[in-house]
Amino acid sequence: MIVVVMGLSGSGKSFLASILHKEFGFEWIRSDQIRKELAGIDPNQKLKLPYGEGIYSEEWTKKVYEKMVEKAKELIQKGKRVVLDATFLEEGQRELVRDQFPSALFLFAQAQEEEIIRRLKTRKDISDADVEVYFRQKEKFSPPSYAIPIDTQKSPEELKDLLRELLKDYLKDIQ
Secondary structure (H helix, E strand, C coil): CEEEEECCCCCCHHHHHHHHHHHHCCEEEEHHHHHHHHHCCCCCCCCCCCCCCHHHCHHHHHHHHHHHHHHHHHHHHCCCCEEEECCCCCHHHHHHHHHHCCCCEEEEEECCHHHHHHHHHHCCCCCCCCHHHHHHHHHHCCCCCCCEEEECCCCHHHHHHHHHHHHCCCCCCCC
């Protein structure tokens, strides 16, 4: 089973993915980590690059998404559950997943803008995204109709219960 957690930076994607990983045993594939691994950079090293440049260019981003799907295929073949954690801003990025995993479940992480800005200003995480990146992403992003919106401002327990409910038809062994 593949779950895609998508949304703008600061929306709570990684928080949802961490719940899927810790509570439901999903293998967690993060675009932030893959990107830095491909570049030979320590994942915890912070980079301040202009939006869409360097390892954040379209060319690099395409490589990152292709690598994420490749890793997901390997894990699925081993019988693992996988969560992909990335913005998935463009339909082409989502199509990479849908082509390989037609039954993938897409979750759209969202929160109020004030909360997203607060998160981005206080984040201590491997992501390099900041408030400027969020506003640039917001200009070009429109969520797909097939993605289930999830309000990440709910408590961890509420989110865990919501995820359990969403996954019950996919994973009969989740209690």
